[in-house]
Amino acid sequence: MSDVVPPEVRPKPAVPAKPPNVGAPSPSSPFPPxxxxxxxxxxxxxxxxxxxxxxxxxxxxxxxxHGMGHxxxxxxxxxxxxxxxxxxxxxxxxxxxxxxxxxxxQMRKKTMKTxxxxxxxxxxxxxxxxxxxxxxxxxxxxxxxxxGWARDEKIPKTVEIKSVSHVIEEGGVKMKxxxxxxxxxxxxxxxxxxxxxxxxxxxxxYEKFLKEEVNITRKKRIPDTRVHCCxxxxxPTGHSLRQLDIEFMKRLSHSVNIIPIIAKSDTLTxxxxxxxxxxxxxxxxxxxxxxxxxxxxxxxxxxxxDNDKIREAMPFAVxxxxxxxxxxxxxxxxxxxAWGIVEVENPNHCEFAQLRDFLIRSHLQDLKEVTxxxxxxxxxxxxxxxxxxxxxxxxxxxxxxxx
Amino acid sequence: xxxTSEKEYVGFATLPNQxxxxxxxxxxDFTxxxxxxxxxxxxxxxxxxxxxxLHKDRKLLNAEERIRQTVEITKHTVDIEEKGVKLKxxxxxxxxxxxxxxxxxCWRPITQYIDQQFEQxxxxxxxxxxKNIQDNRVHCCxxxxxPFGHGLRPVDIEFMKALQDKVxxxxxxxxxxxxTPLEIKKLKERLREEIDKYGxxxxxxxxxxxxxxxxxxQQDKDLKESTPFAVIGSxxxxxxxxxxxxxxxxPWGIVEVENPSHCDFVKLRTMLIRTHMHDLKDITSDxxxxxxxxxCIQNMTRCVEMMSVFHSPLAPLSPPCVYPAPxxxxxxxxxxxxxxxxxxxxxx
Numbered sequence: 001m002s003d004v005v006p007p008e009v010r011p012k013p014a015v016p017a018k019p020p021n022v023g024a025p026s027p028s029s030p031f032p033p034x035x036x037x038x039x040x041x042x043x044x045x046x047x048x049x050x051x052x053x054x055x056x057x058x059x060x061x062x063x064x065x066h067g068m069g070h071x072x073x074x075x076x077x078x079x080x081x082x083x084x085x086x087x088x089x090x091x092x093x094x095x096x097x098x099x100x101x102x103x104x105x106q107m108r109k110k111t112m113k114t115x116x117x118x119x120x121x122x123x124x125x126x127x128x129x130x131x132x133x134x135x136x137x138x139x140x141x142x143x144x145x146x147x148g149w150a151r152d153e154k155i156p157k158t159v160e161i162k163s164v165s166h167v168i169e170e171g172g173v174k175m176k177x178x179x180x181x182x183x184x185x186x187x188x189x190x191x192x193x194x195x196x197x198x199x200x201x202x203x204x205x206y207e208k209f210l211k212e213e214v215n216i217t218r219k220k221r222i223p224d225t226r227v228h229c230c231x232x233x234x235x236p237t238g239h240s241l242r243q244l245d246i247e248f249m250k251r252l253s254h255s256v257n258i259i260p261i262i263a264k265s266d267t268l269t270x271x272x273x274x275x276x277x278x279x280x281x282x283x284x285x286x287x288x289x290x291x292x293x294x295x296x297x298x299x300x301x302x303x304x305x306d307n308d309k310i311r312e313a314m315p316f317a318v319x320x321x322x323x324x325x326x327x328x329x330x331x332x333x334x335x336x337x338a339w340g341i342v343e344v345e346n347p348n349h350c351e352f353a354q355l356r357d358f359l360i361r362s363h364l365q366d367l368k369e370v371t372x373x374x375x376x377x378x379x380x381x382x383x384x385x386x387x388x389x390x391x392x393x394x395x396x397x398x399x400x401x402x403x
Numbered sequence: 404x405x406x407t408s409e410k411e412y413v414g415f416a417t418l419p420n421q422x423x424x425x426x427x428x429x430x431x432d433f434t435x436x437x438x439x440x441x442x443x444x445x446x447x448x449x450x451x452x453x454x455x456x457l458h459k460d461r462k463l464l465n466a467e468e469r470i471r472q473t474v475e476i477t478k479h480t481v482d483i484e485e486k487g488v489k490l491k492x493x494x495x496x497x498x499x500x501x502x503x504x505x506x507x508x509c510w511r512p513i514t515q516y517i518d519q520q521f522e523q524x525x526x527x528x529x530x531x532x533x534k535n536i537q538d539n540r541v542h543c544c545x546x547x548x549x550p551f552g553h554g555l556r557p558v559d560i561e562f563m564k565a566l567q568d569k570v571x572x573x574x575x576x577x578x579x580x581x582x583t584p585l586e587i588k589k590l591k592e593r594l595r596e597e598i599d600k601y602g603x604x605x606x607x608x609x610x611x612x613x614x615x616x617x618x619x620x621q622q623d624k625d626l627k628e629s630t631p632f633a634v635i636g637s638x639x640x641x642x643x644x645x646x647x648x649x650x651x652x653x654p655w656g657i658v659e660v661e662n663p664s665h666c667d668f669v670k671l672r673t674m675l676i677r678t679h680m681h682d683l684k685d686i687t688s689d690x691x692x693x694x695x696x697x698x699c700i701q702n703m704t705r706c707v708e709m710m711s712v713f714h715s716p717l718a719p720l721s722p723p724c725v726y727p728a729p730x731x732x733x734x735x736x737x738x739x740x741x742x743x744x745x746x747x748x749x750x751x
Contacts, residue, residue, distance in 0.1 A: 098454055099677040101486040103431055106681035108419045116418055139413050171416030216700050220689055299428075361414035365421035373534065381531050 115167075115174035117224045118364065119205075121256070122179065123198065123248065124233025125186035126155060128263040133231075133320035134179050136333060136344060137356055141322075142166045143179045156184040159197045180227060186244050195248045202227050202256050206379040226376060228367045229292070229359070230256045233263040234315060238276050241283045249289045255375055257292035257367055259359070260284070265317035265350050266335060266342045273317050280315055291315075293363065297370055310358055316351040319344055430489030432538055433680060434520075436570065437494065438513060438562070439547025440501040443577035448545075448636035449494055451649060451660055452672055455481050474499040474512045495541060501558055509558075510565045517541050517569045521695040542687045543606070543675065544570045547577040548631070554593040555601070563603045569691055571606035571683050573675075574598070579633035579666050580651060580658045587633045594631050605630075608674070609682055626674055632667035635660055 122130040122143075131143035143164065163180040180201070185194055205226040212222040230252065234245055249258055262280070265273060284291065293311065298304040321333045321344050333344040344352045359367075437445040449455070477496045482489065497513055520540045527536045544566060548559055563572050574594065579587060598605060611623045637660045641650040649660040660668045675683075 098452070098483065098485055099672070100431075100483060100490045100680075101488040102677045103490075103680050104423055104426065104488060106678065107426060108423060110681060110685075111419055111422060116415075118415075137413070168413075168415075170413055173416045173418055175415055175418070216697050218693060356414065361417050362421065364415060364418055365425060369425070377533060384531060 112172060114221065115176065117176045117178070118368070119163075119178040119180065119225060119228050121182065121198075121202075121227045121230040122233065123182050123185055123230055124263060125235070126183065128233040128235060129320050130181065130231075130233055130263075132322060133233075133261075133263070133318060135322050136320040136352065137359065138168060138177060140166065140168055142168070142177055143181065155187045157188070159184040159194050161197060161201045178225070191244055194244075195251055198248075199252060199255065202252070203379065206255075206376055207383075209376065210380055210383060224368075226371055227256050228371045230258045232258050232260045234260055234280065236262050236264050236267050236276070236317070238268060238272050240279050246283070246287050246289070249284070249291065250287055253290050255379065257294075257370055257375070258289075259292050260315040261355060262315050262317040264319065266319045268317065277315060277317065292367065292370070294370070297374060306362075313351070313354065316355040316358075318352045318355055319350040320352070427488055430491060432491040432493070433684070434493040434495060434539060434541050434543075435675075436497065436513075436517075436541045436544040437547070438497045438500055438510075438544060439577060440549065441498065443547040443549060444634075444636050445496070445545075445547055445577075447638055448575075448577075448634055448668075450638055451636040451668065452675065453481065453483065453492060455483075455492075474509050476512055476516045493539070506558055510562045514565055514569060517566070518695065521569075521692055522699070524692065525696055525699060540687055540692060541570050542680075543683045544572050546572055546574045548574055548594065550576050550578050550582050550590065550633075554590070555597045560597075560601050560603065563598075563605065564601070567604040568694060571686055571691075572604075573606050573671075574631040575671070576631055576633040578635065580635045582633070591629070591631060591633065606683070606686070608679065622673075626670055626678075629667055629670055632671045632674075634668050634671055635666040636668070 120134065122134060124130055134143040135141055160183050161180060162183065163178055165176060165178040167174060167176050169175070182198055185191075185198070188194065209222060209224065209226055212219060232245070232249060234241065245260075249260065252258060260280070262268075262273070262276065268276060290296070291314065293307040295307075295311070298307055319335065319342055321335050321342075323333065323335070324331045325334045325336055325341050326332075327334065327341055327343060332341075332346070335342040335344075343349050347353050435449070437449060439445055475498050477498060479494045479496070481492045481494070483492055484490070495516070500509055500513070503509065517540075524536070524538065524540055527533065546559070546563060546566075548555070559574075563574065566572050576582075576587070576590060576594070582590065608623070608627055611620055615623075635651065635658055637649045637651050637658075639649070639651070640647050641652050641657050641659075642648075643650060643657045643659055648662075651658040651660075659665050663669050
C-alpha cells in the first residue's frame, strides 16, 4: 500500500479544453495608411480621425466585432516589454505594458511583512569555537553562550540538544534565527552513536511539520523548526578527517544540509591550510559524502557554475571572534596574539567572509528550499509509505470521539 | 538591531532578493475565470487586459444553434513575459452560461469545475511526488453584470452566492459605455446595496498598511469606492487627442478604454494585475482551498464512521490506532470510493 490519496472520484465528462493558444508572434504587416482626417487644412475641429484599425489585420473593419484581436506576440522568446504596434507612435506604450512584473513587488511586500525563519545547527566537539562563530556570523549574541551558559560548565554525559531563538532585524527584514547547539558531541571516551540524538532531533522537526500539514484545519503559516543548515566543525589537525567526522556526515548528509568548516584555522599557515582542505575534500569524496551545495540539486547551468566554484573552495577555513581591535585605523573583529592580529573578515587571513557571503548573502533562501523540497519530502515519503500511511488528524485531540 | 555601518552589516537583508530571484526563474501562474451571458464583452475585456488575442478563430453561434447548448467550460492558456517575469495565464471561459431559456442551476458545471481543480490539487498535495505540482485552481472569477437592468437579477444573485465560498468573485458592470456617468453611479450604488442585502461575499480588497505613503492609500481608497467596476473593452485602436489608444469609435465621440474618466478599466487592471494578483492567489489557497480540503477530509471521516457502524466485515478501527494497517486502509479506500461515487451521482 504505497500512496495515501483521497479516493479517486470518477471525473465528470472531460471538460473540453481548447488547445493551448500561445500568443502568435506579431505579424509584420504595417497599418493601413490612415486615410481620413489628419492634416485637413486648419478647419476648426478635425473629424474624429481614423477608422478603427484592428491591430494586425489588413483592412478596416467595424469596431464591435469581438473576434478580431490584436496579434502582438508574447512568446517566451521576447524579453522585456514591447510596444504594441509597429508604427512607432508615442501612444503605443499605453498598449504594450500589462504590469505583471509588479507581482514580484507584491510578493516582496508580503514576505517583508511576515518575516523569515532560519534554523542553524552547529555540531563539533567542545572548544572548537562554535558559539563564537555563530555570534560572529550574525553580528549578535545569538548563540547559547549568551543565554548564560558558563564557560566551565561540565561536559554533558550524552549529547544534548539546546536551541535558542532570537529575532534580528536588518534593512527592514525581520529574521527569527534559531541556533541549535549540540554540546557533548564527540566529547566522550566512547562516542559510538553520538549522532543519534541529533538525527532524532532533526527528524522530530520534520515530523512536527508533517503533522501540521496533514491537519484538517491548518495554520496559515506553519511554524518552521526544521534544521535548514548544519555547520559541522572540523578540528584543524592538519592531517585528515577523523573517523567520527566521516561517520556523522555520512549518516546525516541525506537528511539535512551539511556545511563542513575547518574551525580555529588560525593554527594553520596558508600552505598547511590549502593542503588540509584538499585532503579533506578528497576524503569526503571518497566516502561519498554530499555536502551542501549538493551536485545533484543544481537546477541549471547558472546554478552549477556558481556552486562549482563554491564546492571547490569548501570546506571554508574560519576564525571567529567577538572582540574588536584597531588595525590600520579601522576597527575590525579579530584575535590578538603576540605575533599579530588575526582579522576575521580579512580574506587573506581566513575564509570567514566567504562563508558568510555564501551562507547568508547568497544561499540562505536556497538552504531553506532544499530543506523543504528535498530533505523534508524524503522524510514525508518515507513516513507515508510505512504503516500504510497517515490518517488526517483532526485538530481536536482524539479522533475516537467521532468514531 | 537596525544597522547603519558596513561593519555591522550581516547581509540577510538580501533575503527578499534571494526569494525574488528564484521566483523569477520559476515564473508564476494565474487562472482567471470569466462568467456572464453571451455578448457582454468578456472575451474583449480579457484581450484588453492581457493584450492577447485568444479568440481569433471563434465562430459566434446564432440563437438556434445555442438552444441545445449546455454550459461549457473552455480553457485557454497563454505564456506572457514582461521584464523578465514569466506568467502562465489561464483563462477559463463559460460559454452558454445564462443563455438558455431555462437557466436553473446553470452554474453547476462551473462550481463543479472549480471543485475539480481543488480536488486535483488536494490529491497532488497528498501524494508522494510533490515536486512539480501544477496549480490549476481558479484564482479569480470576473462576473459580468449587464448594464441594461436596474440592479442584480435573480440569476446574478444565485450565481454569486453559489460561487462565493469557492472562488474570489469580482462583479463587473459590462459594456459600461451605454450608461451616462450618473447612471453608472446610481447602478453601482444599487448593486452595492443589493450585494449587502443578499449577503453576497465578493472579493474584498485587504486594507493597506498604515505605513504606506499617502498616494498609495488614496489610490486604495479610490479603488474600494468604485466597486463594482464599470468596464469597457476593445480590440481596436483609434486615434484620439492625437494619440493611438484602445477605444470604440461612435459617431458622437470616442470611448477610450484606458481613460479613467471614461470607465474603470484601468482600475480593474491595476487591481487585478498590479496590486492584488498575489493576494487573490493567497486567498484562494488559504481560504477557499482550505475550506474545500477541510470539508473533504471531514466527509471522508464521516464515511469511515458510517462504515464502521454499518459494515461489519470491516473490523472497526481500534480507537488508539491512528495509523490504520495497510489492508484495512485499502478496504476503507475502496468503500470510500464507492460512497463518494454514490454521493456524486445523487447530486446530479
